[in-house]
Amino acid sequence: MSDVNSRIADIVTANDVVLFMKGTPLFPQCGFSSRAVAILDHLGVAFESVDVLQDMDIRQGIKTYSDWPT
Structure with a gap:
């Protein structure tokens, strides 16, 4: 698993x-x-948020992690 994953x-x-x-x-x-x-x-619903605009690795990595290409 990659670091971002x-x-x-x-x-x-x-x-x-x-x-x-x-x-x-x-x-x-x-x-x-x-x-x-x-x-x-x-x-x-209590939730944690992650601003993907602040971390380009997370922004790209979440697409792979979730298999959601958008």
């Missing part, structure tokens, strides 16, 4: 719900991130 796995393992997003929950940087935060907040 290990980092992502550690984040996912350490938290019940993780949102890998563009921006932060207080300042989302795209519509999808904004909607995801709004839904989780509305449902009262």
Whole structure:
């Protein structure tokens, strides 16, 4: 497993719900991130967020880790 995959796995393992997003929950940087935060907040779900714009390795690595090419 690559270093970035290990980092992502550690984040996912350490938290019940993780949102890998563009921006932060207080300042989302795209519509999808904004909607995801709004839904989780509305449902009262506690979640950890990771701003993929702050780490290009995570931004690319999460696509491979999750098999989600977007």
